[in-house]
Structures are given as structure tokens and as C-alpha cells.
Amino acid sequence: VQVVAYAILPSETVIANSADFSTEQCFSHKVSLEFSPTSAVPGEETIMQVTTQPESLCGVSAVDQSVLIKEPGKTLDADKIFQLLPVKKISYIPYDVQDDVECLHVRPRRYVMPYRHGGGTADAYTVFQNVGMKMATNMVIREPSCLKYKGREYYQGHHGYGVGLRYNSVPTIARMEVMTARGSAGAAAAPYMPSPDKSPIETVRTFFPETWIWDLVEVGESGTKDVSLTVPDTITTWETEAFCLSPQGFGLAPRKNITVFQPFFLELSLPYSIIRGEHFELKATTFNYLTSCIMVTVTPTPS
Template sequence: SYRCIIHSSTFEIPQVLSRGAIVMQGVKRVEVQDKSVNEGQVSFKLTVSPDMAPDIQVIIYAILPSETVIAKSADFSIEKCFSHKVSLEFSPSSAVPGEQTTLQVKALPDSLCGVSAVDQSVLIKEPGKTLEADKIFNLLPVKKASHVPYNVEDRVECLLVRPRRYAIPYRERNQRDDAHTVFQNVGMKIATNLVIRVPTCLKYRGREYHQGHGMHVTYNSAPERMRMMSTPSLDQHSFDSPIETVRTFFPETWIWELIEVGKSGTKDVSITVPDTITTWETEAFCLSSQGFGLAPRKEITVFQPFFLELSLPYSTIRGEHFELKATVFNYLTSCIMLTVVPEPSLDYTLTPLSGDQYTSCLCGGERKTLSWNMAPSALGVVNVSVTAEAVASQASCDNEIVSVPERGRIDVVKRSLIVKAEGTEMSKTYNWLLCPEGEALTEEIEIQLPENVIVGSARASLSVLGDILGRALNNLDGLLRMPYGCGEQNMALLAPNIYILQYLKNTQQLTPVIKNKATNFLTSGESCLHYGVVKKQSTISAKPKNL
């Protein structure tokens, strides 16, 4: 409720403004029965809605029996929320890698929603990249009005003061609480036949006195004295079974989708959780005929009871040996019995280096590294797979009975390894210029391999280009250079820019960005040449045609 003090019999008129518009108004007549009481309080009830956010301006003015208008305004902050309510839920709220989960989106019927889920580690590195209510409300063109536009202001003539009124000097004080100023500060222009505006200047004995410091004039029709100063006339305005988890999918952005909730206003989407052990920050916003809605942020935690990590090089040469390492982390508080087994393959051989530790205890918060000597035998991309499984056991670990997790009992990690051939790589290129002219052409060539070629290392590739210059002019815009230096150096850099620009234009490869870059370089180079020619008083012209 909002209270105001009243005097005698009066009309109280409250108005509420939000986002520069009147959203609520009313009128209340107040009669004072006891004539000896000249002031009191009146309460008005205000129902706040999300459409009023982020601020409201309440203005109450009263018309006294003397036709004097008094006014007062106050600003209030409203919680930043939306009338369109959107919710987002995961079931279950935590999952293991590769598990199916259900995403439920609730909004107004027939809403279109945008949903995203991003790895929490990405948002930690780049904070402020999420949707928040503050960002949405900051997009409003008007949040709170503070002035009346200049082009709708009424010009006010100076008030003529008759000689029988008198002028007295007194010290300066703040006089910005008149009714007109109160309305103006909330962006309201009033059309009325009542006197609500205290004039900004007075005309007395042929001279104009403007608001400021110095002479103060008292006159009968104004409720309070006004301070005036004699200055030139200026207009002034204010602008203010165990599930086997094979982890191969490690994205930074998991969900980036548009979802239609349909007539029911609820949509259930079945999705597969990625293999990253992390917390996913999920947000959703929806649009409907009733406006914008933003869901509270939700998190889904992807948790693995134990975690397997492989360490191997990016590439190796066939015949070389290296140590393949598998590290297991136990995120539980209890001990488990783990068996770590690599998948056998004809593409490589593995020799154990960790003795009998491939089935052993791993207590809570501990890690263990197991290794093998690996010798690749096949060329190309070789897939390496290692499986870690929590198994039941009667043995005790540190006087503790081992446990078997209900979810995530098996973790499988697959990594790829590039195996290159031994020896020295050699390549040979063959080119043909074909002019079909409406008919099919066939070109054959016999490829001769060296006698000492390594078996399995030979490979061939074929590419067809419609450009006669072929790959010689691929990424040609990278050759554009800023001209500089003396005349010869400038021309050496300026001329290629012209030829590159013409070629890209004729082959329809010229983009606005490249054109703008080339034109700026040409303009700069031509200006340098012109300045040097004028300085040496020469008659040579270096300006290219059709620049």
C-alpha cells in the first residue's frame, strides 16, 4: 500500500507507470469531517505483476478545493521475473557416462523453446556467457521514464508581475517539488486548465527574472516564494546387467536444440549423456503469444564411480615400442576390486609390465597406474581399447569388505593411434588438363612404385578442380599486402593487390570482407605514391586505372 497526506476535502488520483507507460490508475474522493483537521493519510492497494518489472513509478496527485494541485512520486524496484513461467528438469538428476536421461521442458502451450547444456568448466573459463534476467531486462528500450521529450514541451511565457507585488531577497533553497516537476520527472505531460506549473521566469517592470540565484519574487498566487535571477531568456530542458560404458564422446556443448512443447505445454525428450565426467549447466528460454519466459538454471552431474584414463602418443612409427599407461581413479569412499584388461587386436602386441596388479584393490580416493609395452604392427589409424570393471570379491582391502557400485560398474575407454610407416616418405604428382566440351573424357596413367617400397605404405589421392590455376591460387586473398616504403617498394606491393583483386572478382570469389581489405590497401598505397610524387615535383602518375 502507498500512503499520502491530504488536506481538507480533495480528490486523490494515484497512477502507476512502468516501462514508460501507465499500467494502473484510479481516483478517490476524500472528505474531511472535522474541519479542525487539515491533514491525514489515505492508503491505496497496488497489485504488482511481472509485467511491471523491473521498476515502477508511483505518482499521486491531489486537487484541493482551491484548485491547487499537489503531487508526489516515488520509485520502487520490482523483482525481475516473467509472466511466462518455464521450467526445466532432468530425470534422473545425475547420470553415468552414456546413460539415457529424460529432459522435461514445461512452458505455455505451443511455445517454442531454446535449450542448451554447456560443460561447467567452459563457463568457469568464460563467465558471463549465460542468459540471465538482468540481461533480458536491459534490452528494454525504456525501463523508467525520467523526462518529457523536448519536442512535446510547451513554451511558457514569463509571468507578468504587477507593481503592487513586491520582491524580496532571501537565501537559496531547493524548489523542485512543484506538481509540474513531479509529473515531468516520470515522463508525464499533463493537459489541464489548472495552474500546475511554477513559471521559470517573471516579468517585472519591463525586466525578466529567470530561475537561478539572486532576486527572489513573492506573489500571492504561488504557494511558495520563488527564486529568480535576471538573465538573458534561454530555454532550459532536462535529459536524463552391468552397463558397459564406452567413453568416446567428449563435447563442450552437449545440447543446443529448439523444442516445441505442443498443446500440452510439456515436452519429454530422451537424450544420451556424454562421456565427460563433469557438471552440465542447462538453461532454457521460451517464446509464446504471451511473451518471453526464462527457466531457472538446472544442473545435471555426470558421475563415474571410478574413472579410467589412457596415456599414449598421438602417433608412432611401425616397429617402435612405447609404454601404454592406464590410470584408474576411485571416486567412491569405499574400496573396490578392479580388473583392468586391454582389448586384444591383430594391429598391435601388448606385453604386461605391472605383474599381478591388473586385478587388485583400489580404495576410496586412490589412484593406480598400470602399463603395457605396446608394439604397433599395422599402418594407419589403430584403435586402442582398455576396459576397467568392478568385480565382486571375498577378499578384503585394508580390512574393509569391497563393494560393487550399482551403476557404472564397467568403464571402457577407446583412443586412436596413428601408425606411420618406417623409412623416408616420397611423393609424386601427376597433372592433366581436361576440356570435356560436353562429352566424357577418360585419362589413364600407370603408377610406378619404387622397388624398395614398404608394403602397406603406398597410397594415392585424386582431386578435380574447375579452376585452371588449380591449387596455386588457393587462399589467394592471403597474398594481399599493405604497400609501404619508397616508390619501387610501394609499387612492388601495390601491383599484385590489383591483379589479385581482379582475379577474385572475375572468378566470383570476391567477398565484401576481402574487397574492403584490398581497397583499403590500394587506397593507402596510392596515397603514399601521390605524396612522394608531389614531394619530388615529378609528373609521374602512379594511380591505377579503375581503382
């Protein structure tokens, strides 16, 4: 946020200053997403509740967290949305709308500026220009860049005023900007050199999905929508993402997780190969992540 403060003194001198303040990037359209229960076992039924403005259309997704760890930075957040705005901060006035400044006629024993120059303080005109504001006033808000004294013109430089020549074309700074822009355009027109081809690494997954939810949810007049879902068989953490559109604008929900875990299961250790008639030892390992101890009996069935 850019804030400008200015004051007009009794001497008709205008003083001004500006400051930038960082604010939290948020949306007026509030969206939330919850799971009940927040943790489940594979194949269990769960309820996903979306809360938003009435008559909203929401996009909801749930992706395996391991996929997002391998490819970070591909999630949607408020920073990416605000980066899409065409104007985020204005710090200049286009040259073609700036006012021409005539040389100020001065007399002996008279101060040129409405205040003594020093300390690096910018005049009011510069303060307004740095936030993209153009002022229309008859007050003295701009420090003159040219003085006319006894028929001679003096132009302001880094070390004060000195005799110089009047601009007959675009100022040097503007010409430098034009040349820089042309140079950039020439660089952009250089032939494109493709990078060496890299064969993509593909991970074959035959049964367990990497994306569980990828759907649109319509929310009615109540502003709440319950969706019944079946948890996949993957033992993982699913990371959800939801955004909604309504007449009130765009809304983004905080990210929520639902953990899928099997607290008790049996794992068989099988040999990589056997032949007919061979006797081998079959190892069965039980994993218990319950909060209490239980008695387990493992009995193989005839085969």
C-alpha cells in the first residue's frame, strides 16, 4: 500500500512525503474446506464440507503429498493470484503527460525555491510523481530545474545551477530509456536456441492414484455443500486445494490435509521364486500402531 501525506502551509508552500506499507494478501470472499473425519483408513467413507458465499462455483482438488514434495512450487496461493494483477505498484508518470517547466525569472537577493534545498528531501511534485499521481494546482509544488537571471538561463545539475543549453528533444534520461528498450527488443529478437532434450522420468503407478479429487462443486443458497467420498487405498497424506468464484469475487481456501493410515496390518515376506514341490519358510510380520496391546494369532489356510 502506498500512502501519501501532504500539507499546505500558510506561506502557500506545499510539503509532502510518502511511504510504502506491506499488508497481508487476502480476499474478501472467504472459503473453507473441512474433512470429517480428518484421518481415515483405506476405503473408508468421509465427508468433505465446502463453506463459501452462496451461489458459488468451486474447484476442489486433492493430490498425494509425495507428488507435491517432488514438484514444489506448483500449488496455488495468494501471492500467485496477486501477481496476475496488471498494476501492482506505480512509481512514475508517463513522460508524454508531464508538464513542461518554464525557466523561473529571478531577481537579485531572492530565494529561488520555496524552501532551502538540502538534506536530500524531495519536493512535493517528486513525491506525487513517485506514486504515479499527477497534480493540477496553482501552488508551488515543483522545484524549478531552470533559472533565468539577467537574460541568461541556468540549468540544475548535480552540483547546483549552471549555464547550459535548452533541451531541443527528449531529455537524455528518456533517450537512454528508449535506447535500452530498443536494445532489449533486439536481444529478444535473437534466434531461439533450444536446450538439449532430456528424457522425462516416468513413474508407473498401476493402482494407487496420485490425484484423488479433481472436480467442480456447486454451492447453493445455504453457502455450505457436503460431498460424500471414498478414501483411496493409498497410505499417504492428501493435500487439498479449493478456490471459489461468486458475485462477491474470487476466494481461496486455506490448504487442508487428510491422512490415510492403516493402524494394523499383516505383511508376508515371500521368496522371489519357488518350484513345484519345494518346501519353504513363510514369514508373516504383523504391524500394530494401535494405542493398546492386542493378542494376535496367525494361522495359514491349507493350500
